[in-house]
Amino acid sequence: MSVLSPVDTTQADVPLAMAPLGPAQRLYQELLQQPAENLDDARAFLHEQLRQAAALPCDLPGEPADLAAWSRRNAAQVTHQYAAYLEERRNGAGRRYFADRAHALYFLRGVAPTKLVDGAWLHGTLRHWRDTRFTPLVRTFLEELGDGVAAQNHVLLYRRLLASHGCDDLTGLDDAHYLQGATQLALGALAEEFLPEVIGYNLGYEQLPLHLLISAFELDELDIDPYYFQLHVTIDNSATGHAHRAVQAVLDNHPLVADAEDFYRRVSLGYRLNDLGLGSRAVIADFDLERELLEMFERKRGVAGQVHSDYCRIEGRTVNQWLGADEGIASFLSALQRRGWIRRHHDPAESRFWQLVQGERAAMFGVFSLYEQQLLHDWIAGTWERPGTGALSRNGVFRSRHRQPHMPSQERQRPSLQPRENPEQRQLLDELQRLDEARYEARLIELQGPATHWTPAGLLATRLFSELTR
Numbered sequence: 418m419s420v421l422s423p424v425d426t427t428q429a430d431v432p433l434a435m436a437p438l439g440p441a442q443r444l445y446q447e448l449l450q451q452p453a454e455n456l457d458d459a460r461a462f463l464h465e466q467l468r469q470a471a472a473l474p475c476d477l478p479g480e481p482a483d484l485a486a487w488s489r490r491n492a493a494q495v496t497h498q499y500a501a502y503l504e505e506r507r508n509g510a511g512r513r514y515f516a517d518r519a520h521a522l523y524f525l526r527g528v529a530p531t532k533l534v535d536g537a538w539l540h541g542t543l544r545h546w547r548d549t550r551f552t553p554l555v556r557t558f559l560e561e562l563g564d565g566v567a568a569q570n571h572v573l574l575y576r577r578l579l580a581s582h583g584c585d586d587l588t589g590l591d592d593a594h595y596l597q598g599a600t601q602l603a604l605g606a607l608a609e610e611f612l613p614e615v616i617g618y619n620l621g622y623e624q625l626p627l628h629l630l631i632s633a634f635e636l637d638e639l640d641i642d643p644y645y646f647q648l649h650v651t652i653d654n655s656a657t658g659h660a661h662r663a664v665q666a667v668l669d670n671h672p673l674v675a676d677a678e679d680f681y682r683r684v685s686l687g688y689r690l691n692d693l694g695l696g697s698r699a700v701i702a703d704f705d706l707e708r709e710l711l712e713m714f715e716r717k718r719g720v721a722g723q724v725h726s727d728y729c730r731i732e733g734r735t736v737n738q739w740l741g742a743d744e745g746i747a748s749f750l751s752a753l754q755r756r757g758w759i760r761r762h763h764d765p766a767e768s769r770f771w772q773l774v775q776g777e778r779a780a781m782f783g784v785f786s787l788y789e790q791q792l793l794h795d796w797i798a799g800t801w802e803r804p805g806t807g808a809l810s811r812n813g814v815f816r817s818r819h820r821q822p823h824m825p826s827q828e829r830q831r832p833s834l835q836p837r838e839n840p841e842q843r844q845l846l847d848e849l850q851r852l853d854e855a856r857y858e859a860r861l862i863e864l865q866g867p868a869t870h871w872t873p874a875g876l877l878a879t880r881l882f883s884e885l886t887r
């Protein structure tokens with residue numbers, strides 16, 4: 418299923434019919450498409466997640482008053498660890514996270530369900546924007562949405578990043594990859610009931626983690642635009658950024674009359690929700706190039722089984738026979754190696770099989786996405802010393818020692834990068850003019866939901882809401 422159409426549940430979702438969705442992914446899709454109709458499921462899910470979170474250790478200070486110092490200490494420690502990492506690298510150590518580009522792209526894809534709903538846990542706080550205790554949460558949410566500027570909308574940035582590397586098809590991701598995203602969506606839909614947990618979750622999510630810094634550094638090294646990750650290093654900072662605001666939100670919402678102890682207990686439970694499911698480091702550690710490659714070929718096998726001509730035979734079998742064979746794709750890849758079609762641990766350009774895949778004139782041009790090509794490329798290359806970053810260009814040509822010009826962040830932030838008003842935006846403006854104040858506001862909030870805020874109408878709604886709340 419393409420992530421470029423998460424609101425579309427129709428024919429395009431062929432894989433959904435083949436493999437039933439896991440519970441987290443199903444809830445994720447339901448809450449994206451029809452949050453109001455799935456609140457009971459969201460509530461049951463959150464109760465279960467919170468039950469699990471209660472069994473996890475918690476490193477929050479005992480007193481909320483100590484949170485600001487705790488957050489600063491955490492940031493200082495991470496900065497210190499990152500300096501040590503850089504020192505290690507300067508002294509010749511290899512990358513800590515990503516063995517090759519395929520590994521890095523696997524990571525981008527693996528955390529995509531979470532990143533594609535970035536900020537969603539705060540959506541339910543918008544209706545309280547007049548209450549200044551909510552200001553830190555509402556401001557954080559609007560910044561996640563880039564205040565309606567496309568070039569700064571975190572979800573759009575991530576969607577573009579995935580698309581530019583052919584990683585936008587998330588077919589085959591395990592249910593565990595959807596757990597954090599489902600949690601974020603459920604919190605966003607039920608903020609009224611779970612406000613302390615939302616505040617706690619936000620506190621955990623917005624602290625600066627070491628993996629963010631290392632990922633940004635190593636992605637850049639591998640010629641993958643690190644902007645999305647760099648942006649979070651700066652925007653989530655503990656002095657003035659989201660981490661600071663997250664602490665402020667706990668302090669501001671500390672109840673004066675109700676049970677303060679119970680509030681902080683629930684904040685700490687919400688905080689621990691961040692530790693359930695697959696985090697960034699777990700996704701990185703889980704990578705197995707050969708397993709990914711075989712799964713990719715297995716997914717292709719269903720459609721490719723009959724389309725090859727019988728002209729070419731490998732060890733007496735046609736390609737169609739190999740693809741239809743019971744023993745699976747691994748035996749075909751072994752035969753290709755035995756017959757010299759694939760020469761592992763050499764420059765992939767020397768493999769005839771790679772020549773069929775790579776380049777515009779290749780017989781299998783367009784069969785493999787850029788991500789899939791990278792898996793194949795890096796698997797063939799194996800221990801072969803790559804001359805550059807191992808990056809493939811759009812037409813599959815191996816790109817060595819060529820760095821993509823990264824857009825400087827100043828340039829990205831110019832409002833001129835906003836999309837010009839389009840028909841949907843004009844229609845929205847017409848519609849809004851006919852609404853009274855309460856309905857106007859409700860409509861803007863609705864359009865800032867996780868499935869729509871990154872569309873032209875959603876971006877406009879965010880800009881108008883952002884103006885309203887300043």
Ligand SMILES: [Fe+2]
Binds near residue numbers: 649
């Ligand atoms: Fe973000």
Ligand SMILES: [Fe+2]
Binds near residue numbers: 561623652659
């Ligand atoms: Fe943030």
